[in-house]
Amino acid sequence: MTDILGDGAMRRQGLYGSNIENTYAGVLSFMRRNYTRDLSGVDVAVSGVPLDLATTFRPGARLGPAAVRAASVQLAELKPFPWGFDPFDDLAVIDYGDCWFDAHNPLTIKKSIVDHARTIIDSGAKMLTFGGDHYITYPLLTAHAEKYGKPLSLIHFDAHCDTWPDDEPDSLNHGTMFYKAIREGLIDPARSVQIGIRTWNDDFMGMQMLDAPTVHEIGCAEVLRRIKAIVGDNPTYLTFDIDCLDPAFAPGTGTPVPGGLSSAQALQIIRGMEDVNLVGMDVVEVSPPFDQSEITAISAAHIAVDLLCVLRNRKLAGKL
Helix, strand or coil, X not given: CCCCECCHHHHCCCCCCCCECCCCCCCCCHHHCEECCXXXXXXXXEEEEXXXXXXXXXXXXXXXXXXXXXXXHHCCCCCCCCCCCCHHHCCCEEEXXXXXXXXXXXXXXXXXXXXXXXXXXXXXXXXXXXXXCHHXXXXXXXXXXXXXXXXXXXXXXXXXXXXXXXCCCCCCCCCCHHHHHHHCCCECHHHCEEECCCCCCCCCCCCEEECHHHHHHHCHHHHHHHHHHHHCCCCEEEEEEHHHECCCCCCCECCCCCCXXXXXXHHHHHHCHHHCCEEEEEEECECHHHCCCCHHHHHHHHHHHHHHHHHHHHHHCCCC
């Protein structure tokens, strides 16, 4: 559809294909996809949840969805590497915009995110969500477990296990979501895996773990083999906290921890996910005020594009 030049997010007719765009200009939807709330025929709806009220250290992740969208423009110019195809020739992807919630009424936020997710996944579309802090994964898991059945498997890339105890039902905390998710039966810790962890918790609640030193020691191919052995064909939600990456590769995040994965390691692992039954995905904790030369947002955008390429191949294989 190269007859339309520029602003494909508004001017593209139909859901498929890519337009010619100037990388430095135009409407900043993710990968220049159509900005629309029409979910008819959509395979994947990209949306943002610009929340950072649950952070325990540095805020700023509310600006993450906009930063990831802006970083994606350079990727929309060429076929993604190393895939060599335009995923949007075969995968119908839209930018649904951001979840609206009342930031001044915190007790309503969880329901707002759950309702946002229900609207999308009840249409049959998959979700690719940008945070926002990592708390957003908890209400997203609530909606996905309703849709796909409890308990889900979780593939969790992070520096932090996020299973610290929290028995307050209405608390907003980006370090306790998976404690709650396990307690509520949303995820099965025995069929879930955490990758890149490098902080301590006295109780990891039975979560299977490939911590950062293990990833460095065994290599990405073995990491992938173990991930697939753990989750099997169970419906799986994938969440990628950008602080899984070492601060050298992702300084723009709320709680950076040295010793993490490189962007090359993370991308290699993500690119091997075609055999995983992915039902939902998010990339969270990009905090632009602490970024340098946008490298954190760029890494997040690359991770998101690779996830879309994985889903494109799953669709062509009849597994979406």
